[in-house]
Amino acid sequence: MPKNDKVSISVIRRLPRYYRYLGELLQKEVNRISSRELAQLMNLTASQIRQDLNCFGGFGQQGYGYNVAMLRDEIGSILGINNNHKTIIIGVGNLGKAVATYVNFEKLGFELIGAFDIDPSIHGTAVRGVTVTTPDNIKDFCEKNSPSVAILCIPRLAAKEIVSDLIEYGIKGFWNFSQYEIRLEHEDVVVENVHLADSMMTLSYRVSTLKQS
Amino acid sequence: MPKNDKVSISVIRRLPRYYRYLGELLQKEVNRISSRELAQLMNLTASQIRQDLNCFGGFGQQGYGYNVAMLRDEIGSILGINNNHKTIIIGVGNLGKAVATYVNFEKLGFELIGAFDIDPSIHGTAVRGVTVTTPDNIKDFCEKNSPSVAILCIPRLAAKEIVSDLIEYGIKGFWNFSQYEIRLEHEDVVVENVHLADSMMTLSYRVSTLKQS
DNA sequence: TAGATTGTTAATCGATTAACAATC
DNA sequence: TAGATTGTTAATCGATTAACAATC
Numbered sequence: 001m002p003k004n005d006k007v008s009i010s011v012i013r014r015l016p017r018y019y020r021y022l023g024e025l026l027q028k029e030v031n032r033i034s035s036r037e038l039a040q041l042m043n044l045t046a047s048q049i050r051q052d053l054n055c056f057g058g059f060g061q062q063g064y065g066y067n068v069a070m071l072r073d074e075i076g077s078i079l080g081i082n083n084n085h086k087t088i089i090i091g092v093g094n095l096g097k098a099v100a101t102y103v104n105f106e107k108l109g110f111e112l113i114g115a116f117d118i119d120p121s122i123h124g125t126a127v128r129g130v131t132v133t134t135p136d137n138i139k140d141f142c143e144k145n146s147p148s149v150a151i152l153c154i155p156r157l158a159a160k161e162i163v164s165d166l167i168e169y170g171i172k173g174f175w176n177f178s179q180y181e182i183r184l185e186h187e188d189v190v191v192e193n194v195h196l197a198d199s200m201m202t203l204s205y206r207v208s209t210l211k212q213s
Numbered sequence: 214m215p216k217n218d219k220v221s222i223s224v225i226r227r228l229p230r231y232y233r234y235l236g237e238l239l240q241k242e243v244n245r246i247s248s249r250e251l252a253q254l255m256n257l258t259a260s261q262i263r264q265d266l267n268c269f270g271g272f273g274q275q276g277y278g279y280n281v282a283m284l285r286d287e288i289g290s291i292l293g294i295n296n297n298h299k300t301i302i303i304g305v306g307n308l309g310k311a312v313a314t315y316v317n318f319e320k321l322g323f324e325l326i327g328a329f330d331i332d333p334s335i336h337g338t339a340v341r342g343v344t345v346t347t348p349d350n351i352k353d354f355c356e357k358n359s360p361s362v363a364i365l366c367i368p369r370l371a372a373k374e375i376v377s378d379l380i381e382y383g384i385k386g387f388w389n390f391s392q393y394e395i396r397l398e399h400e401d402v403v404v405e406n407v408h409l410a411d412s413m414m415t416l417s418y419r420v421s422t423l424k425q426s
Numbered sequence: 427t428a429g430a431t432t433g434t435t436a437a438t439c440g441a442t443t444a445a446c447a448a449t450c
Numbered sequence: 451t452a453g454a455t456t457g458t459t460a461a462t463c464g465a466t467t468a469a470c471a472a473t474c
Contacts, residue, residue: 010465012418016411020392034431043396046431047467054433062432063474079414080421098311103409109417149420173420175413179233183256188423192416194409196316198229200388201292203405204322205225207362207386208293210401223441247455259455260443267457275456276450 007055014052015075017042022072034065081109085173086147088114090162092122092132095177096153100127110149114141118158135162142169149173156180220268227265228288230255235285247278294322298386299360301327303375305335305345308390309366313340323362327354331371348375355382362386369393 021042025033035046042049053059053066059074060066076082087110089100096117105112105128115132117123122132141147150171152159159180166174167189174191176182182191234255238246248259255262266272266279272287273279289295300323302313309330318325318341328345330336335345354360363384365372372393379387380399387404389395395404 008465013411013415015418016408016414019414020394020411036431045467047469048465050431050433051466058433060432061474062472063430065431078418080417081414083417083421085417085420094311094314098307099409101307103413108410108413109421110413149416172423173416175416181233190416190419190423192412192419194407194412195229196312196407197321198226198233199405199407200316200321200323201229201232201294202226203362203386203388203403204293204296204298205228205291206403206405207298208296208322210385210403221441249455258443260445261441263455263457264442271457273456274450275448276454278455 011052011055015079018049018052019072019075019079022068022075025068026072031068032065033068035060037065079109081107083109085110085149086113086145087111087149087151088116088138088141088147089127089130089151089153090116090135090138090166091152091154091158091178092117092127093119093153096151097127099151099153099177100130113145113147114138138162139165139169142166142171146170149175151175152178152180154178224265224268228292231262231265232285232288232292235281235288238281239285244281245278246281248273251279292322294320296322298323298362299326299358300324300362300364301329301351301354301360302340302343302364302366303329303348303351303379304365304367304371304391305330305340306332306366309364310340312364312366312390313343326358326360327351329354351375352378352382355379355384359383362388364388365391365393367391 021038035049038044039046039049050060053071056074056078059071087105089096089112092100092115100112100115112128112130115127115130116135116138117132118135120134123134125132148171150166150173152163152174154162156179159176159178159182163174163180163182167186172189174182174189176191176193177196179195179197184191234251248262251257252259252262263273266284269287269291272284300318302309302325305313305328309328313325313328325341325343328340328343329348329351330345331348333347336347338345361384363379363386365376365387367375369392372389372391372395376387376393376395380402385402387395387402389404389406390409392408392410397404
């Protein structure tokens with residue numbers, strides 16, 4: 001789909017934000033918007049918006065601007081929200097449960113089909129309609145159901161132990177909430193990290209250095 | 214503390230990662246490391262590491278490299294982990310509870326002192342040793358205890374309503390888990406976003422486009 | 427047609443990498 | 451001293467911004 005062979009990660013990371021803003025505009029029944037207006041709204045430059053969008057195709061119309069609904073749909077489909085990535089979650093403690101409950105899998109192109117935790121006391125309970133079982137079942141489960149995405153909500157060492165197995169079982173994408181840094185020898189696997197501690201430390205730095213500037 | 218007036222956000226966001234790797238090295242009783250070795254370990258260039266560190270000072274020694282413990286301490290103190298940012302959390306649902314429980318506030322320079330939620334059924338319960346009360350108390354609480362950081366784990370509209378009040382009450386830093394995009398008129402307030410939906414969409418894109426390349 | 431705004435090429439800016447003199 | 455590796459300046463690369471011809 002991409003017009004250019006390589007779209008930079010900076011551009012990709014801006015797409016969800018465009019998607020969000022366009023959704024809001026749609027709710028306000030704004031049907032049409034120019035790159036200049038959108039830029040003002042989002043605190044970007046009109047140039048950047050046009051450059052970003054033109055990585056994927058010409059979605060606008062000269063003299064008119066962009067159709068909000070159409071552009072939102074295009075970006076959504078670029079992001080793959082019409083997919084149905086079969087997803088398992090490893091670790092259903094506080095964080096895992098919150099992630100499974102909080103995130104709108106279906107609207108974002110995912111489907112939670114399996115949940116695993118070493119703690120036997122929660123085996124048999126359900127998160128988002130999925131029954132939690134022991135990690136011993138992961139291999140079998142993957143062979144039968146071929147999930148492509150794994151959400152890791154487990155400690156660093158547990159993650160370190162399980163990642164290469166998961167790749168072997170066919171997992172292609174990791175949403176990694178663990179402290180473990182996944183090192184990829186494998187070309188065809190991607191990792192999206194959510195390092196909460198890193199984010200919090202960045203906040204600490206920025207709060208600490210506030211008044212000095 | 215910064216040697217340069219402005220340290221770019223790219224550099225700042227790499228600091229926690231350095232901090233993490235140096236911690237691991239310390240555990241392995243590695244006392245000394247060169248930028249070349251660290252670069253190899255972290256998948257960076259030695260140049261970048263030296264450039265990054267020299268934004269803050271010359272922590273190394275020619276012909277020797279860097280002392281791991283010392284460098285880690287320096288980075289920690291740059292990040293502000295020796296601070297004690299007084300922090301409140303707004304919204305103690307699944308996500309808020311998980312964040313409060315999961316994150317190691319003390320080790321990262323924060324202290325949770327207040328927790329608020331509109332749901333009366335959880336008033337009086339505790340998260341991380343802090344009793345949850347009604348948001349009606351926030352103003353009084355801030356006047357008495359002067360927290361500087363607020364963690365937002367509430368829906369978009371609730372966040373939209375409360376942010377400017379919180380700034381008025383003296384909040385300087387937001388750790389924003391809500392969908393709401395905080396717009397800053399205020400110069401001396403910082404926002405660190407954790408947009409889980411954005412992260413998940415990025416993962417979707419990257420998984421979707423895996424084989425094509 | 428005239429006005430507006432895109433898509434795209436060119437210019438600028440900032441960040442990363444390379445090179446090397448300083449020095450432990 | 452010789453070897454190693456830093457701190458820092460210069461070169462390169464990529465991303466953002468500006469400009470403008472194409473066109474609705």
